[in-house]
Amino acid sequence: xxxxxxxxxxxxxxxxxxxxxxxxxxxxxxxxxxxxxxxxxxxxxxxxxxxxxxxxxxxxxxxxxxxxxxxxxxxxxxxxxxxxxxxxxxxxxxxxxxxxxxxxxxxxxxxxxxxxxxxxxxxxxxxxxxxxxxxxxxxxxxxxxxxxxxxxxxxxxxxxxxxxxxxxxxxxxxxxxxxxxxxxxxxxxxxxxxxxxxxxxxxxxxxxxxxxxxxxxxxxxxxxxxxxxxxxxxxxxxxxxxxxxxxxxxxxxxxxxxxxxx
Amino acid sequence: xxxxxxxxxxxxxxxxxxxxxxxxxxxxxxxxxxxxxxxxxxxxxxxxxxxxxxxxxxxxxxxxxxxxxxxxxxxxxxxxxxxxxxxxxxxxxxxxxxxxxxxxxxxxxxxxxxxxxxxxxxxxxxxxxxxxxxxxxxxxxxxxxxxxxxxxxxxxxxxxxxxxxxxxxxxxxxxxxxxxxxxxxxxxxxxxxxxxxxxxxxxxxxxxxxxxxxxxxxxxxxxxxxxxxxxxxxxxxxxxxxxxxxxxxxxxxxxxxxxxxxxxxxxxxxxxxxxxxxxxxxxxxxxxxxxxxxxxxxxxxxxxxxxxxxxxxxxxxxxxxxxxxxxxxxxxxxxx
Numbered sequence: 137x138x139x140x141x142x143x144x145x146x147x148x149x150x151x152x153x154x155x156x157x158x159x160x161x162x163x164x165x166x167x168x169x170x171x172x173x174x175x176x177x178x179x180x181x182x183x184x185x186x187x188x189x190x191x192x193x194x195x196x197x198x199x200x201x202x203x204x205x206x207x208x209x210x211x212x213x214x215x216x217x218x219x220x221x222x223x224x225x226x227x228x229x230x231x232x233x234x235x236x237x238x239x240x241x242x243x244x245x246x247x248x249x250x251x252x253x254x255x256x257x258x259x260x261x262x263x264x265x266x267x268x269x270x271x272x273x274x275x276x277x278x279x280x281x282x283x284x285x286x287x288x289x290x291x292x293x294x295x296x297x298x299x300x301x302x303x304x305x306x307x308x309x310x311x312x313x314x315x316x317x318x319x320x321x322x323x324x325x326x327x328x329x330x331x332x333x334x335x336x337x338x339x340x341x342x343x344x345x346x347x348x349x350x351x352x353x354x355x356x357x358x359x360x361x362x363x364x365x366x367x368x369x370x371x372x373x374x375x376x377x378x379x380x381x382x383x384x385x386x387x388x389x390x391x392x393x394x395x396x397x398x
Numbered sequence: 399x400x401x402x403x404x405x406x407x408x409x410x411x412x413x414x415x416x417x418x419x420x421x422x423x424x425x426x427x428x429x430x431x432x433x434x435x436x437x438x439x440x441x442x443x444x445x446x447x448x449x450x451x452x453x454x455x456x457x458x459x460x461x462x463x464x465x466x467x468x469x470x471x472x473x474x475x476x477x478x479x480x481x482x483x484x485x486x487x488x489x490x491x492x493x494x495x496x497x498x499x500x501x502x503x504x505x506x507x508x509x510x511x512x513x514x515x516x517x518x519x520x521x522x523x524x525x526x527x528x529x530x531x532x533x534x535x536x537x538x539x540x541x542x543x544x545x546x547x548x549x550x551x552x553x554x555x556x557x558x559x560x561x562x563x564x565x566x567x568x569x570x571x572x573x574x575x576x577x578x579x580x581x582x583x584x585x586x587x588x589x590x591x592x593x594x595x596x597x598x599x600x601x602x603x604x605x606x607x608x609x610x611x612x613x614x615x616x617x618x619x620x621x622x623x624x625x626x627x628x629x630x631x632x633x634x635x636x637x638x639x640x641x642x643x644x645x646x647x648x649x650x651x652x653x654x655x656x657x658x659x660x661x662x663x664x665x666x667x668x669x670x671x672x673x674x675x676x677x678x679x680x681x682x683x684x685x686x687x688x689x690x691x692x693x694x695x696x697x698x699x700x701x702x703x704x705x706x707x708x709x710x711x712x713x714x715x716x717x718x719x720x721x722x723x724x725x726x727x728x729x730x731x732x733x734x
Contacts, residue, residue, distance in 0.1 A: 234522060236471075236472070396472040397464075
């Protein structure tokens, strides 16, 4: 497992991925943070999108508004990164080389997954740092009071938001990895993942009253926004962990049993 | 090196277990792979000796790569058993650390350098990453290790694949079409490398369509066709199974019919081709033909023996449809 972990880290240390995937994540976070602050108005917002007021941003949780808004898009990028990392093994044919060197397939899978988790944690943490720095830098120009951000409540809210964003990103990444293994293609995984998480779930949640309680994309979105009135954070977390366990076990079983014939 | 084994009649059960288990690098019994109702590999009983270069030959779709993939744990057999380096193929982790392999086209990450690709594999297999530079030199890629894999020519990709296969310092090296895309000089280098590795005690299994190449570098031969094992044994076993042709050229063309009659009288099938008579006969019979012709007043301007090539032998075993057509095989030292 350690071999798979370190070899995947070696693979992740390449300029294209760091500048592309990492840059995209940092860019989204920065964009949402800047837009959130620059479009803040003196009048109260409706609580949706970027229409937040200066008063709302001055609250303890105001610091992480940008991060929370970027959650879904960051998740989609993470889905793409995980899907590319797992799917490329099939499309390049490298998987047969890799499994000759590490025939214990579950070890290989877990090591690779853990390396990607480390990558995700580092990138999400960096994105959060960028967001926080930008928020503090831009807040005075809009008259936003930042004193609440550094209060104990503010720090707790910030930590919680970062944690939720991180867990949600890993959730999106896990979906990407599972789809890539099932379909043996990064493109198919990305296309199916995005189509399901965005339009398909949006339609389903309109048709199905309890859709927000069960649909994975809705639950992940709910996690990044810190829970909602209809679905508690605890229930969201428990459901997502159950999904993660089922997906992980099922994918590992498929990967370990399926022939590598390409 | 190889105990002579006689070719059984067509339809006779293949010979198994003629060599001691410890002398064998690979041994399978009834190894089978079905895709749906189609048997891609059909009850193959392999015996590949240790320390020699074994050639895997067969037409496209014969089942060569599927067999190699089963030996490498990439494909699960539908039936049968097998051992690689004394360990069961159901537990590839117990032997793959001692096996190096290049299966089909060399497959690496295209945007990563050749050297980094090898380092990734070395890290995965917990091999010494310091060997990477030496391996790049060994396969002639020194100075190009830092270039991305996608910028490599087919021959360079092949060389990188061979370097990757050599990473674990294997006891058993499995190479699928290793000279694909190499220029003549590169092919010669790979042949020399494989010979050197085998001479150092490594067991090498080479799959190839190039029969001339197999004939040049292999000691042992496996012929697979239509998923079935058609022959296994020493290369010279298959070659000697081919009937030789005695080619006699009379001084005067007018003697050709009489010379052909002499061959026929000795129960050897003969045909006149150009200025010579070709007789299917053992090589030793050439001297007798010379004496008989002289006694009949025919002076021979030329007398030669053609033993045929591995290609001739291969097509004697298989036809284009992949059916066995060798009706009777003379003694030769192999199983078919």
